[in-house]
Amino acid sequence: MALERMTRIIGTVMHSTKEYVCVMQLHKPVDEARLREVLGEFVGEIYQKPPLRSSVKRALRTRRIHKIDLLEYDGRYALLVVDCDAGTYMRKLCWDIGLVLGVGAHMRELRRIRTGPFRENGFLVRLDDVAEAVIRWREEGKDDLLRKVVVPGEYSVCHLPKVLVRDSAVESLTHGAQLAAPGVAAVEESVEKGSLVAIMTLKGELVGLGKAQASASEILEAEKGIVVKPTRIILERGLYPRMWKPRRGEAGVG
Amino acid sequence: MEEGFDATREGEKFVEDVKRICGNTSRLLKKFDEPTDPRHGFIPKMRPLDVYLRYGLVVVDKPPGPTSHEVVAWIKRMLGVERAGHGGTLEPPRAPRYSG
Structure with missing residues (x-):
């Protein structure tokens, strides 16, 4: 929390994303090869309708399954590790796998082993x-x-890929400015155009989250222009000095 | 912060700590090799306690039974913070709950 x-x-x-370990019980045994084949079909975008007892609107929605590993299988119980988008119902997933296998299946046990990075x-x-x-x-x-x-x-x-900003850019960001190229101190090589990035100070304080407007290499080269559009600001105002001149229509910070 | 304290180095160390938690190995590429002024802001681990808590996170192993909201309310009261929220828990078991 x-x-x-x-x-x-x-x-x-x-x-x-979340990662779960779950035990799926098959109602009739199937070939391990067949099971692996069907599990493979569930990797990628899937459709799910939230179950009757759920806290969200029951409308068909898509979720991405990033990975399903079969750890153990004895013909009846399958021990799975599933890496998926938040909001994927594992009980539903097991049920659907059973339907595709043609033998029916349900979830016996579930434990979440990762939430986001934890x-x-x-x-x-x-x-x-x-x-x-x-x-x-x-x-x-x-x-x-x-x-x-x-x-x-x-x-x-x-x-999240990180963009570290110079001290001089911090206060403007907390006041709602966009991040311009001269305000960047360092950038994680994994930043791509459109990535959700974490904006941090050189001390490692999270300033906020934003959307990268250019790739890491472009950000390193750029001398001007907006490189990150913030979407959420966390850091309070007043921690860093105010560096900008009062000027109308100022677009970014640097 | 104290005199002679290398905020830039401590900051770099902290960012590396953050990346290590989930095994993020992608490199940080420098654009401006510039120090950070120790007079402003804090290395997150070294924030004064009240500030530290306000920028904090508790990864709770929630016991079965109480709802996430109840657990959040208890921890909020224990820590004396005003706002808190949770990022979700496991789907509830479908088996009926027996009383008594």
Whole structure:
């Protein structure tokens, strides 16, 4: 869960892709080769209608399945690892796989192992860990546990390509300006035109998210022009000095 | 921040930490090799606690039973923050819940 400032991006970041381990039970045995073939057919865009008991509108929608790995299969139970878009119903997926196989199938067990960049082994904390950290802080004045339980929100943009900006561009961005080429300090090589990017300061603070208007190599070469259009701003105003001159119709920052 | 503190280097280290979490290995290519002024902003890990919490994230292993909203409300109260939201949990089990 995200606190205060970070609530602004949790949707974008956490609703990206998820990875599940699931046990699918087939109602009649099929060939492993046949099963693998059908699983392969489900990789890519699929149509799903949300189940009866769901919190979203029940309209047919498309979701992308990025990967399905078959870990184990004994003719009845199939252990799968599925990497998919957020909002993909695994129970539905198992059911549909059963339909295509012609024998029927349903989901027996499910565990999510990754949300966005967070794997289950990394920073996962239990409620009592939070309580313990808060008590240590309140009663002993030590914030070491609290700083472990709560992680910098910046961790959530691990997987996004980053554009680092110079100190001089930060304050204008927090006031709604677009990012121009001279304001860029560094860019991750994976940035492509149209990519969702994380805009960060040279200290690693997340300024916000934006859409790249050019590729990494073009951004490196460019002397002027807008290179990133911000879509969400996280960083508060007033942390960095105001560098721009008051001028009407100013398009970007540099 | 303290005198003699190399904010630029610490910032680079932090960005590398962020990338390491999910095994992002793509390189950062420099356009302007310029330092950052330690007087403005913070290295995220070194923010004062109140600021640190406001820019924070808790990755919760939610127990079955309470809803995500309930868990968010509890943690919010424990941490004394005003706003919080969650990024989703598992689809609920279809098996009926037995009482008693």
